[in-house]
Amino acid sequence: xxxxxxxxxxxxxxxxxxxxxxxxxxxxxxxxxxxxxxxxxxxxxxxxxxxxxxxxxxxxxxxxxxxxxxxxxxxxxxxxxxxxxxxxxxxxxxxxxxxxxxxxxxxxxxxxxxxxxxxxxxxxxxxxxxxxxxxxxxxxxxxxxxxxxxxxxxxxxxxxxxxxxxxxxxxxxxxxxxxxxxxxxxxxxxxxxxxxxxxxxxxxxxxxxxxxxxxxxxxxxxxxxxxxxxxxxxxxxxxxxxxxxxxxxxxxxxx
Numbered sequence: 001x002x003x004x005x006x007x008x009x010x011x012x013x014x015x016x017x018x019x020x021x022x023x024x025x026x027x028x029x030x031x032x033x034x035x036x037x038x039x040x041x042x043x044x045x046x047x048x049x050x051x052x053x054x055x056x057x058x059x060x061x062x063x064x065x066x067x068x069x070x071x072x073x074x075x076x077x078x079x080x081x082x083x084x085x086x087x088x089x090x091x092x093x094x095x096x097x098x099x100x101x102x103x104x105x106x107x108x109x110x111x112x113x114x115x116x117x118x119x120x121x122x123x124x125x126x127x128x129x130x131x132x133x134x135x136x137x138x139x140x141x142x143x144x145x146x147x148x149x150x151x152x153x154x155x156x157x158x159x160x161x162x163x164x165x166x167x168x169x170x171x172x173x174x175x176x177x178x179x180x181x182x183x184x185x186x187x188x189x190x191x192x193x194x195x196x197x198x199x200x201x202x203x204x205x206x207x208x209x210x211x212x213x214x215x216x217x218x219x220x221x222x223x224x225x226x227x228x229x230x231x232x233x234x235x236x237x238x239x240x241x242x243x244x245x246x247x248x249x250x251x252x253x254x255x
Contacts, residue, residue: 003035015140022120023147
């Protein structure tokens with residue numbers, strides 16, 4: 001699969017694209033950043049981790065009061081940037097405001113700005129609290145992520161961020177084994193991964209489907225999710241750390 005095909009499948013060729021949920025947001029966004037052939041950027045509206053050394057972009061960390069001007073300046077000599085603000089916590093960076101992201105995107109002339117718009121503390125599944133996610137106004141696409149690995153695991157804090165919210169949205173009881181139906185309900189719910197998406201294109205991504213069993217479970221969840229909501233036309237099953245990141249695209253049946 002070519003990089004441009006990946007961009008098209010995930011609706012991430014142009015505009016501002018936000019990733020929410022859990023199970024590989026940064027990995028997905030970094031892969032899209034590397035695949036884009038033009039001017040592209042990565043940033044965040046929530047805390048993120050220090051940029052990796054092998055990131056396919058020039059890293060920029062600047063205080064909130066100067067971040068927009070410094071991004072605009074850096075974009076004159078770098079086609080790809082990753083930018084955020086400094087944090088007092090080691091290994092972490094602070095995100096920008098939604099307005100700052102929009103201003104950076106416009107003033108720097110990026111074709112694509114990729115935004116981590118949700119935090120999950122490295123868990124495999126999450127449902128948003130009332131103040132989440134922190135989406136950018138006018139985003140073109142929202143990638144709604146959940147990990148295929150969570151299917152078959154009990155709903156506990158070990159695999160879930162905000163397990164009580166996951167329980168409320170999916171109907172699972174804390175400690176109950178999560179099923180494809182639970183994952184599908186999370187994807188399809190306005191209180192789940194559809195929270196706050198507005199008019200943006202939504203592309204659900206069931207990531208980490210790296211084994212045949214995980215693929216089968218993810219496909220089951222994807223088909224149920226398509227039955228539960230008409231807000232999206234396809235669900236992407238992925239393994240973003242694999243050489244071939246797209247495992248299957250499950251589309252709505254015609255008629």
